Amino acid sequence: MQSQFPRKPLRRLARALPAAWYREPRHYQRELERIWYRHWVAVARAEEVASPGAWRRVELGEQPLLLVRGEHGVLRAFYNVCRHRGSALCSDDEGTFERGRIVCPYHAWTYDLEGRLVATPRRMPTPDFDPRRFALHEAACASWGGFVFVNLAGRRARPLLRSLGAAPERFARYRFDRLRIGKRIVAEVRANWKLLCENFSECYHCPPVHPELVRVVRAYREAGAWGLRGPETSPEYAPGARTLTLDGSTRIPPFAALTEAERETLYVPWLVPPGLFLNVHPDYVNSHMMLPAGPARVRIVYDWLFEPEHLPRGADLEHYTKLWEITNAQDARNCEWQQQGLAARPFRHGWYVPQEFDCLRFARWVRAALGASTRARTRRATRRRARRAPAR
Ligand code: FES
Ligand SMILES: [Fe+2]
Incomplete structure (x- = not known):
């Protein structure tokens, strides 16, 4: 799953997931069983458990x-x-x-x-x-890519690489496996995990919420409509910007093996559901590893990853971390506001507008993950019934 432009806007409004799914403990248990305990989930960077023992x-x-x-x-x-x-x-x-x-x-x-x-x-x-x-x-x-994933399905888990979609190929030259943590922030956000995924999947919210981000990613000033309305007239990034920092300037070289086009692509957002979010730039990555901690709570580990030979320190490190520190906090606050609103009894579900096509994709992914296991259970029950049926 990814959120890259250009993508197809929705032609009509689409119903968001039921509001109850974001707050009910019983539904949360269902999602733990069917999503979080059956999919590959990123839980650490390999460098955190580096040596034997x-x-x-x-x-x-x-x-x-x-x-x-x-x-x-x-x-x-x-x-x-x-x-x-x-x-x-x-x-x-x-x-x-x-x-x-x-x-x-x-x-x-x-x-x-x-x-x-x-x-x-x-x-x-x-x-x-x-x-x-x-x-x-x-x-x-x-x-x-240096991310350690676990899957509680054990031997029944499909191979990790098959569940990562296009990511390994798309980011092959970025060599995520070589990157090291320059800075880590761990945060608790009082919101359902799906709100964070949806928030990550659209930039309709960017103009009012992220003034710092849209200053560099000019395309986001158009609230996700950039590139969707035909030939672009405005540039995607601020003139002269070379990476995603507050002023677009760099202090370290781009990743060694990138192509020219990749060096010029200042921002690629990528979601590996259910819990890994990647903000990929030519010279660093800001990753989020999110784990659910309750129906309305998540724990997120935000890492800033760099090539080890160019790991910035002091003011240079801060130069690289500031923009996402601000932006991640803004997003966490959005999701908490949304969680509070979702408690309102008359609110049954939200609506996705045309630019929120990736939210709809995510919602379908959730429904499929829940439904697929329902189908598997039905098949097992049918087989059990067939075995119990008396032979004729
Ligand atoms: S030795 Fe572990 S519970 Fe007794
Ligand atoms: Fe955001």
Whole structure:
């Protein structure tokens, strides 16, 4: 899913998703089950768990997870639960497992970095104990572009690359995997996760909300209608701008392998649903990893990513981070306003206007993700019924 121009505006108004879907705890549970626990979700940058034994705690919806870097550099995701009697294995945010051992803090059952149970100190022997039955529960884990994704569907998860659509090819020369975090901001936003996705998918809101952004991305002054009304008359970016900073100026060179056209494309927004947002520029990336934390709450990790050899510091770093700090805060505030409004009983659903075509795409994606699993459940139920039916 992406939000690049030129795209086709809608010919008529389209109904937005039901307002109840943005606030009801029961619907939220349904989305956790069918969307967040069945899709690949970006939860970290690989550099955060760089060396063997490094680990990091992650909460995906209501599911406690641990990312663990294994002996040969393999990254795994385990549920943060001991197989003995269910204690959390780690309660800090991150750390390193000494001597490659994961030791439960409760009765000290001990696992290796591949999740195998390797010691159960002081346990009295019983004939029915087979340590192979007590390996840590594992989720699927894979990386693309330096982003670590997990998928709670485990072995049933489709390959990560197949679920990323056109992104790997579109950004091949940007080498996201090489980029390093220059700055990170973690924020809680009191809004349903879908509001943030929709907000990211349209720039109809840009003129009133983002004066700093539209100063550089001139196209957005037209509220998303730029390039949709026929031959363009105004330039896409402010004259002389070379990247997306407050004044469009750069302090570092563009990514080494970009084509001329890519160097001149100052801004590519890209959404990898459900939770990864990319703002891609010729010399840096501002990524958002969003995780749901309740029906009306998300946790977002905003990262500014740079080539390691050109990582800006001090005032240069601030030069690069300021615009998205301002813009991200404006967007978070929009979504919180919207969440408050959505509580109004007479408001059943919103409307997408022509420029909000990508919101409609997203809404369809949500409906399909919810519906696809409904269909799968119906098929399973039909098969069960068929098996139970008496043979004739
Ligand atoms: S709960 Fe982990 S060792 Fe007992
Ligand atoms: Fe915005």
